[in-house]
Amino acid sequence: xxxxxxxxxxxxxxxxxxxxxxxxxxxxxxxxxxxxxxxxxxxxxxxxxxxxxxxxxxxxxxxxxxxxxxxxxxxxxxxxxxxxxxxxxxxxxxxxxxxxxxxxxxxxxxxxxxxxxxxxxxxxxxxxxxxxxxxxxxxxxxxxxxxxxxxxxxxxxxxxxxxxxxxxxxxxxxxxxxxxxxxxxxxxxxxxxxxxxxxxxxxxxxxxxxxxxxxxxxxxxxxxxxxxxxxxxxxxxxxxxxxxxxxxxxxxxxxxxxxxxxxxxxxxxxxxxxxxxxxxxxxxxxxxxxxxxxxx
Numbered sequence: 001x002x003x004x005x006x007x008x009x010x011x012x013x014x015x016x017x018x019x020x021x022x023x024x025x026x027x028x029x030x031x032x033x034x035x036x037x038x039x040x041x042x043x044x045x046x047x048x049x050x051x052x053x054x055x056x057x058x059x060x061x062x063x064x065x066x067x068x069x070x071x072x073x074x075x076x077x078x079x080x081x082x083x084x085x086x087x088x089x090x091x092x093x094x095x096x097x098x099x100x101x102x103x104x105x106x107x108x109x110x111x112x113x114x115x116x117x118x119x120x121x122x123x124x125x126x127x128x129x130x131x132x133x134x135x136x137x138x139x140x141x142x143x144x145x146x147x148x149x150x151x152x153x154x155x156x157x158x159x160x161x162x163x164x165x166x167x168x169x170x171x172x173x174x175x176x177x178x179x180x181x182x183x184x185x186x187x188x189x190x191x192x193x194x195x196x197x198x199x200x201x202x203x204x205x206x207x208x209x210x211x212x213x214x215x216x217x218x219x220x221x222x223x224x225x226x227x228x229x230x231x232x233x234x235x236x237x238x239x240x241x242x243x244x245x246x247x248x249x250x251x252x253x254x255x256x257x258x259x260x261x262x263x264x265x266x267x268x269x270x271x272x273x274x275x276x277x278x279x280x281x282x283x284x285x286x287x288x289x290x291x292x293x294x295x296x
Contacts, residue, residue: 001289001290002250002252002253002283002287002288002289002290003034003287003288003289004252004253004286005040005287006286007025007030007032007040007042008025008026008027008028008030008032008042008286009025009026009027009028009284010023010024010025010026010032010269010284010288011024011025011052011053011054011269011270011282011284012024012026012052012053012055012065012269012270013271013272013280013281013288014056014057014270014272015057015272015273015274015280016033016057016063016078017057018061018078019035020034020035020275021033021035021036021272021274021275021280021288022055022063022076023055023270023282024054024065026052026284029044029045029047029049029050029051029052029067029070030042030043030044030045030048030052031043031045031052031055031063031065031076033078035275036274036276036290041080043076043082045067045074045082046082047070049069049070050067050068050069050070050071050072051068051069051070052065052066052067052074053065053066053067053068053091054092054093055093056093056095056101057095058075058095059099059100059116060075060099060116062075062076062077062078063075063076064095064101065093066090066091066093067090068089068091071087071088071089071090072085072087072090073085073087073090073093073103073112085114085120087105087120087122088105088107089105089106089108090104090105090106091103091104091105091106091130091132092130092131092132092133092143092144092174092175093133094133094134094135094141095135096113096135096139096156097135097139097156098156099115099116100113100115101113101114102141102154104131104132104143105122105130106129106131107129109124109125109126109127109128109129109130110122110123110124110125110130111123111125111130111133111141111143111154111160121158123154123160125143125145125152125154125162126145126150126152126160126162127148128145128146128147128148128149128150129145129147129148130144130146130152131143131144131145131146131173131174132144132172132174132175132216133175134176134177136153136177136183136198137177137181137182137198139156140153140154141153141154142175142177142196144172144173144174144185145172146171146172146173146188148162149164149167149168149169149170149171149172150164150165150172151163151172151175151185151194151196151202161200163196163202165194165202165204167187167192167204169189169190170189170190170192171189171190172186172187172188173185173188173215174215174217174270175217176217176218176219177219178195178219179219179223179224179240180240181197181198182195182196182197182198183195183196184217184219184238185217186214186217186227187204187214188213188215188230190204190206191206191207191209191210191211191214192204192205192206192207192210193205193217193227193236193244203242205238205242207229207236207244207246208244209229209232211232212229212232212234212236212246213229213230214228214229214230215227215228215229215230215268216268216269216270216271217271218272218273218279219273220237220279220293221273221277221293222293222294223239223240224239224240225237225238225240226271226291227271228268228281229246230267230268230269232246233248233251233266233267233268234246234248235247235249235271235279235281235289235291247291249266249268249281249283249289250266250289251265251266252265252266252283252285252286265285266281266284266285266287266289267283267284267285268281268283268284268289269282269283269284270282274290277293278290278291278293279291279293
Protein backbone atom coordinates (compact mmCIF):
# COMPACT_ATOMS: atom_id res chain seq x y z
CA UNK A 1 0.00 0.00 0.00
CA UNK A 2 1.25 3.47 -0.89
CA UNK A 3 0.51 6.75 0.85
CA UNK A 4 1.39 9.55 -1.57
CA UNK A 5 3.24 12.45 0.06
CA UNK A 6 2.62 15.42 -2.21
CA UNK A 7 4.58 17.76 0.08
CA UNK A 8 7.97 16.32 -0.86
CA UNK A 9 10.50 13.50 -0.89
CA UNK A 10 10.52 11.23 2.20
CA UNK A 11 13.97 10.06 3.31
CA UNK A 12 14.02 9.09 7.01
CA UNK A 13 11.10 7.63 8.95
CA UNK A 14 10.46 6.52 12.53
CA UNK A 15 7.54 5.79 14.82
CA UNK A 16 7.17 8.35 17.57
CA UNK A 17 6.13 7.94 21.21
CA UNK A 18 2.80 9.51 20.19
CA UNK A 19 1.99 6.50 18.00
CA UNK A 20 2.41 8.40 14.73
CA UNK A 21 4.85 8.01 11.87
CA UNK A 22 7.33 10.88 11.56
CA UNK A 23 9.36 11.39 8.40
CA UNK A 24 11.78 13.84 6.83
CA UNK A 25 11.26 15.53 3.45
CA UNK A 26 14.87 15.91 2.48
CA UNK A 27 14.66 18.27 -0.49
CA UNK A 28 11.94 20.53 0.89
CA UNK A 29 13.23 21.12 4.43
CA UNK A 30 10.12 19.71 6.08
CA UNK A 31 9.11 17.21 8.75
CA UNK A 32 5.94 15.18 8.27
CA UNK A 33 3.68 13.34 10.71
CA UNK A 34 1.23 10.64 9.69
CA UNK A 35 -1.34 8.72 11.67
CA UNK A 36 -2.21 5.75 9.43
CA UNK A 37 -5.57 6.31 7.84
CA UNK A 38 -5.44 10.10 8.21
CA UNK A 39 -4.00 12.92 6.14
CA UNK A 40 -0.35 13.77 6.84
CA UNK A 41 0.57 16.95 8.68
CA UNK A 42 3.69 18.72 7.42
CA UNK A 43 5.86 21.21 9.33
CA UNK A 44 8.10 23.59 7.38
CA UNK A 45 11.57 24.10 8.83
CA UNK A 46 13.21 27.51 8.87
CA UNK A 47 15.56 27.76 7.09
CA UNK A 48 14.32 25.25 4.55
CA UNK A 49 17.64 24.29 2.94
CA UNK A 50 19.04 22.04 5.69
CA UNK A 51 18.30 18.71 4.03
CA UNK A 52 16.64 16.85 6.95
CA UNK A 53 17.64 13.21 6.75
CA UNK A 54 17.47 10.76 9.68
CA UNK A 55 14.79 11.04 12.36
CA UNK A 56 14.46 9.13 15.65
CA UNK A 57 12.41 9.22 18.86
CA UNK A 58 14.02 10.77 21.91
CA UNK A 59 13.73 9.82 25.56
CA UNK A 60 11.96 13.14 26.15
CA UNK A 61 8.85 12.31 24.12
CA UNK A 62 9.92 14.42 21.13
CA UNK A 63 11.37 13.47 17.75
CA UNK A 64 14.95 14.34 16.86
CA UNK A 65 16.34 14.74 13.36
CA UNK A 66 19.53 15.70 11.55
CA UNK A 67 20.03 18.34 8.87
CA UNK A 68 23.19 17.25 7.12
CA UNK A 69 23.42 20.18 4.71
CA UNK A 70 22.34 22.81 7.23
CA UNK A 71 24.60 21.63 10.03
CA UNK A 72 21.87 21.27 12.63
CA UNK A 73 20.31 18.70 14.93
CA UNK A 74 16.65 19.46 15.49
CA UNK A 75 14.03 18.56 18.06
CA UNK A 76 10.36 18.70 17.15
CA UNK A 77 7.46 18.28 19.55
CA UNK A 78 4.01 16.93 18.76
CA UNK A 79 2.86 20.53 18.34
CA UNK A 80 5.47 21.17 15.63
CA UNK A 81 7.68 23.43 17.73
CA UNK A 82 11.33 23.07 16.69
CA UNK A 83 14.52 23.61 18.65
CA UNK A 84 17.79 23.48 16.71
CA UNK A 85 21.40 22.85 17.74
CA UNK A 86 24.29 23.87 15.49
CA UNK A 87 26.64 20.95 14.77
CA UNK A 88 28.78 19.92 11.81
CA UNK A 89 27.40 17.57 9.11
CA UNK A 90 25.14 15.39 11.30
CA UNK A 91 23.58 12.29 9.76
CA UNK A 92 22.66 9.31 11.99
CA UNK A 93 20.94 9.91 15.33
CA UNK A 94 19.62 7.73 18.14
CA UNK A 95 18.66 7.92 21.81
CA UNK A 96 21.26 6.43 24.14
CA UNK A 97 20.81 4.48 27.35
CA UNK A 98 21.73 7.67 29.22
CA UNK A 99 18.72 9.58 27.89
CA UNK A 100 20.90 11.75 25.62
CA UNK A 101 20.76 11.92 21.82
CA UNK A 102 23.85 10.58 20.05
CA UNK A 103 24.65 11.42 16.45
CA UNK A 104 27.33 11.04 13.79
CA UNK A 105 29.22 13.93 12.16
CA UNK A 106 30.12 12.60 8.73
CA UNK A 107 32.57 15.24 7.56
CA UNK A 108 34.41 15.91 10.81
CA UNK A 109 34.87 12.29 11.97
CA UNK A 110 33.15 12.79 15.30
CA UNK A 111 30.36 11.31 17.37
CA UNK A 112 28.19 13.93 19.07
CA UNK A 113 26.01 13.89 22.15
CA UNK A 114 23.24 16.24 23.23
CA UNK A 115 22.30 15.83 26.89
CA UNK A 116 18.86 16.31 28.36
CA UNK A 117 20.02 19.77 29.46
CA UNK A 118 20.96 20.69 25.87
CA UNK A 119 24.70 20.49 26.51
CA UNK A 120 26.73 19.41 23.48
CA UNK A 121 29.79 17.15 23.52
CA UNK A 122 31.80 15.62 20.69
CA UNK A 123 34.19 12.67 20.54
CA UNK A 124 36.77 12.24 17.80
CA UNK A 125 36.76 8.88 16.02
CA UNK A 126 39.26 7.38 13.55
CA UNK A 127 38.81 8.89 10.08
CA UNK A 128 36.25 7.21 7.90
CA UNK A 129 32.96 9.14 7.73
CA UNK A 130 30.79 7.92 10.63
CA UNK A 131 27.29 7.38 9.24
CA UNK A 132 24.66 5.23 10.94
CA UNK A 133 24.40 4.86 14.72
CA UNK A 134 22.41 2.57 17.00
CA UNK A 135 22.08 1.85 20.70
CA UNK A 136 23.47 -1.59 21.50
CA UNK A 137 22.38 -4.20 24.03
CA UNK A 138 25.51 -3.36 26.05
CA UNK A 139 24.42 0.27 26.65
CA UNK A 140 27.11 1.48 24.22
CA UNK A 141 26.52 3.21 20.90
CA UNK A 142 27.54 1.37 17.72
CA UNK A 143 28.23 3.21 14.48
CA UNK A 144 29.40 2.57 10.94
CA UNK A 145 32.47 4.11 9.31
CA UNK A 146 31.34 4.34 5.71
CA UNK A 147 34.72 5.23 4.21
CA UNK A 148 36.73 3.58 6.98
CA UNK A 149 35.18 0.19 6.16
CA UNK A 150 34.54 -0.58 9.80
CA UNK A 151 32.03 -0.66 12.63
CA UNK A 152 32.81 1.31 15.78
CA UNK A 153 31.64 1.24 19.38
CA UNK A 154 31.59 4.17 21.80
CA UNK A 155 30.76 3.87 25.47
CA UNK A 156 28.68 6.45 27.31
CA UNK A 157 31.94 7.83 28.69
CA UNK A 158 33.49 8.21 25.22
CA UNK A 159 35.78 5.17 24.97
CA UNK A 160 36.03 4.04 21.34
CA UNK A 161 36.77 0.66 19.73
CA UNK A 162 36.87 0.05 15.97
CA UNK A 163 36.28 -3.28 14.21
CA UNK A 164 37.46 -3.46 10.54
CA UNK A 165 35.17 -5.29 8.12
CA UNK A 166 36.38 -8.41 6.29
CA UNK A 167 35.17 -7.17 2.87
CA UNK A 168 37.08 -4.32 1.22
CA UNK A 169 34.95 -1.44 -0.02
CA UNK A 170 31.87 -2.57 1.91
CA UNK A 171 30.92 1.07 2.73
CA UNK A 172 28.52 0.35 5.63
CA UNK A 173 25.69 2.83 6.15
CA UNK A 174 22.86 2.20 8.60
CA UNK A 175 22.99 -0.06 11.66
CA UNK A 176 20.39 -1.34 14.12
CA UNK A 177 20.11 -3.49 17.22
CA UNK A 178 18.88 -6.96 16.32
CA UNK A 179 16.68 -9.39 18.26
CA UNK A 180 19.71 -11.61 18.98
CA UNK A 181 21.86 -9.34 21.17
CA UNK A 182 23.91 -8.29 18.12
CA UNK A 183 24.07 -5.29 15.78
CA UNK A 184 23.07 -5.62 12.12
CA UNK A 185 24.18 -3.25 9.37
CA UNK A 186 24.02 -2.79 5.60
CA UNK A 187 27.02 -2.70 3.25
CA UNK A 188 25.95 -0.47 0.38
CA UNK A 189 29.23 -0.92 -1.48
CA UNK A 190 29.43 -4.71 -1.23
CA UNK A 191 25.76 -5.66 -1.47
CA UNK A 192 25.80 -7.48 1.85
CA UNK A 193 24.13 -7.50 5.25
CA UNK A 194 26.51 -7.57 8.19
CA UNK A 195 26.19 -8.75 11.78
CA UNK A 196 28.52 -7.93 14.67
CA UNK A 197 28.16 -9.27 18.19
CA UNK A 198 29.20 -7.30 21.26
CA UNK A 199 32.51 -9.19 21.33
CA UNK A 200 33.33 -7.87 17.84
CA UNK A 201 32.76 -11.04 15.79
CA UNK A 202 31.57 -10.10 12.29
CA UNK A 203 29.50 -12.22 9.87
CA UNK A 204 28.54 -11.05 6.38
CA UNK A 205 25.66 -12.28 4.22
CA UNK A 206 25.79 -11.55 0.46
CA UNK A 207 22.53 -10.43 -1.13
CA UNK A 208 21.09 -12.20 -4.19
CA UNK A 209 21.84 -9.00 -6.15
CA UNK A 210 25.21 -7.65 -5.06
CA UNK A 211 24.47 -4.36 -6.90
CA UNK A 212 21.27 -3.71 -4.90
CA UNK A 213 22.91 -1.04 -2.70
CA UNK A 214 21.24 -1.77 0.65
CA UNK A 215 20.73 1.45 2.56
CA UNK A 216 18.78 1.18 5.83
CA UNK A 217 17.90 -1.64 8.23
CA UNK A 218 15.53 -2.18 11.15
CA UNK A 219 14.54 -5.04 13.45
CA UNK A 220 11.03 -6.23 12.57
CA UNK A 221 8.24 -7.48 14.83
CA UNK A 222 8.75 -10.98 13.41
CA UNK A 223 12.21 -11.54 14.85
CA UNK A 224 13.91 -10.82 11.50
CA UNK A 225 15.71 -7.78 10.08
CA UNK A 226 14.19 -5.71 7.26
CA UNK A 227 16.24 -3.54 4.91
CA UNK A 228 15.88 -1.33 1.85
CA UNK A 229 17.61 -1.82 -1.51
CA UNK A 230 18.00 1.65 -2.94
CA UNK A 231 19.22 0.63 -6.41
CA UNK A 232 16.58 -2.01 -7.10
CA UNK A 233 13.50 -0.52 -5.43
CA UNK A 234 13.09 -3.56 -3.20
CA UNK A 235 12.73 -4.25 0.49
CA UNK A 236 14.50 -7.26 1.94
CA UNK A 237 14.18 -9.50 4.98
CA UNK A 238 16.94 -11.52 6.64
CA UNK A 239 16.47 -13.95 9.50
CA UNK A 240 19.02 -14.20 12.28
CA UNK A 241 20.34 -17.41 10.68
CA UNK A 242 20.98 -15.60 7.39
CA UNK A 243 18.00 -16.61 5.23
CA UNK A 244 17.23 -13.75 2.84
CA UNK A 245 14.04 -12.81 0.99
CA UNK A 246 13.60 -9.80 -1.29
CA UNK A 247 10.32 -8.18 -2.30
CA UNK A 248 9.61 -5.48 -4.93
CA UNK A 249 8.16 -2.15 -3.88
CA UNK A 250 5.47 -0.51 -6.01
CA UNK A 251 6.33 2.20 -8.46
CA UNK A 252 5.29 5.66 -7.32
CA UNK A 253 2.76 7.53 -9.50
CA UNK A 254 4.38 10.72 -10.73
CA UNK A 255 2.56 14.03 -10.48
CA UNK A 256 2.48 14.63 -14.20
CA UNK A 257 0.11 14.36 -17.13
CA UNK A 258 2.81 12.91 -19.38
CA UNK A 259 2.09 9.17 -19.94
CA UNK A 260 5.79 8.31 -20.27
CA UNK A 261 6.40 9.83 -16.83
CA UNK A 262 3.38 8.24 -15.16
CA UNK A 263 5.55 6.19 -12.78
CA UNK A 264 8.98 6.58 -11.22
CA UNK A 265 11.37 4.36 -9.33
CA UNK A 266 10.63 4.09 -5.62
CA UNK A 267 14.08 5.11 -4.26
CA UNK A 268 13.62 3.52 -0.82
CA UNK A 269 15.70 4.89 2.04
CA UNK A 270 14.63 4.72 5.68
CA UNK A 271 12.19 2.22 7.17
CA UNK A 272 10.56 1.57 10.54
CA UNK A 273 8.08 -0.63 12.34
CA UNK A 274 4.86 1.35 12.32
CA UNK A 275 2.32 1.72 15.12
CA UNK A 276 0.22 -0.90 13.31
CA UNK A 277 3.00 -3.53 13.33
CA UNK A 278 3.69 -3.18 9.60
CA UNK A 279 6.96 -2.11 7.99
CA UNK A 280 6.77 1.45 6.65
CA UNK A 281 9.31 2.56 4.04
CA UNK A 282 10.21 6.13 3.04
CA UNK A 283 10.33 6.42 -0.75
CA UNK A 284 12.20 9.47 -2.00
CA UNK A 285 10.06 9.35 -5.14
CA UNK A 286 7.27 10.82 -3.01
CA UNK A 287 5.43 8.22 -0.94
CA UNK A 288 5.39 6.00 2.13
CA UNK A 289 4.99 2.28 1.47
CA UNK A 290 3.33 -0.07 3.96
CA UNK A 291 4.52 -3.69 3.97
CA UNK A 292 2.43 -6.23 5.84
CA UNK A 293 4.65 -8.50 7.92
CA UNK A 294 3.84 -12.13 7.09
CA UNK A 295 2.42 -14.18 9.94
CA UNK A 296 4.80 -16.81 11.29
